């Protein structure tokens with residue numbers, strides 16, 4: 001009885017001290033947020049289903065204004081969605097450190113460009129800029145076209161009977177093939193062999209990292225390490241890392257045998273070189289020295305990761321939007337007919353540049369459904385961000401999806417209007433920080449042009465051959481590693497010829 005009483009007193013005392021600490025900490029921020037409870041802070045507000053996270057963030061922003069402070073236990077988080085604040089953060093050279101949620105990627109990607117910070121990030125970013133040179137980008141086009149054809153055959157044989165299906169897993173395979181082949185020069189043929197060990201391991205990693213990012217329980221290292229997920233996670237990492245190591249070592253030997261010792265900034269090396277990206281890493285030097293093996297593996301993993309799920313999500317949501325907006329889809333088709341005399345013809349790099357309307361459609365679809373709906377930064381110094389006082393140690397969440405759906409920045413924001421992005425017609429210039437699909441500032445997406453090219457190849461290929469029809473469904477969005485829908489992203493397909501004959 002005495003012990004129970006003593007424990008109760010200790011608990012009350014700790015709770016009281018915690019509450020005092022949390023209430024004091026709120027004063028380190030000059031903007032509001034919900035009142036924290038002792039010990040858990042506002043953590044109880046986030047013990048929710050995956051699909052409830054985005055609505056919860058939105059409702060906090062609606063209640064408290066442009067910036068909201070919440071505490072998860074004693075850790076402060078600040079959610080922002082005003083382009084003025086976002087610009088101040090993303091252009092501050094001292095605020096380039098990613099938030100803690102990126103830590104779950106570290107066992108897989110190591111300290112690559114996406115997760116690293118400081119001098120290492122600066123050096124590697126500079127080194128990798130040539131990878132996105134025009135010539136090197138062109139070397140990826142044959143890869144995208146080849147994989148697009150496989151996708152087209154697959155859609156025709158299995159999915160074009162007018163029955164509904166989920167786009168995400170199908171598109172994920174073509175995106176994975178595009179990523180492995182353009183980044184490492186080898187394909188794991190996931191479209192033809194979806195049950196391969198590599199494909200299954202990447203899927204497992206995606207699933208487990210997403211779980212850790214959204215589930216407050218599994219986010220804790222100690223609990224995760226005791227769970228059954230840990231074994232699956234470690235096994236998948238070892239499969240993925242072993243395979244990529246083999247590919248890298250094989251290519252290194254090939255270069256040695258051919259006596260190729262320097263990349264020498266010759267970006268033309270890319271045009272017909274299917275190993276262009278890997279060669280750039282293998283042959284480049286930092287401060288007169290070859291890139292360390294570990295760094296090289298980390299960057300390869302990072303680029304594979306950064307380019308796969310994001311483009312999957314992007315392609316899936318554009319097709320979803322096209323299914324709902326038949327008149328827009330017809331305009332995209334008309335544009336294709338204007339570019340190609342023969343719809344079986346493959347697009348050249350310059351044909352892709354002519355697909356202006358498709359580009360507007362992509363931008364508008366990704367405004368409503370940004371593949372990366374939230375990004376996070378660790379605030380590493382006491383900061384004044386365009387008037388917001390934020391204490392060191394806070395995690396800042398940039399709520400991209402709700403900013404891009406905010407009527408303050410887009411008229412009639414939930415309507416699908418690709419012409420918003422018609423730069424030739426638009427008289428008013430939009431704040432560049434109000435469209436953040438590829439982020440902006442110091443740590444913007446390096447693969448933006450690569451992604452646009454890939455999306456255009458896949459989407460133009462589909463629209464030329466198929467009619468994408470809607471399914472009566474409401475997406476149940478959740479912010480995993482990328483924007484996913486709990487109930488899938490479903491459409492129906494009919495071959496265009498058949499459609500024209502039947503209707």
Ligand code: HEM
Nearest residue numbers: 114306307310311314371372375438439443445446447451
């Ligand atoms: C539709 C497709 C894509 C979208 C929506 C997208 C979006 C983004 C966003 C929002 C960021 C910033 C993340 C942050 O600040 O935390 C980012 C970073 C990055 N992206 Fe992409 N991305 C796409 C495709 C790609 C592709 C195809 C590649 C590579 C081939 C790529 C490589 C990277 C890299 C390396 C970074 C890290 C840059 C840095 O921190 O310096 N991305 N991407």
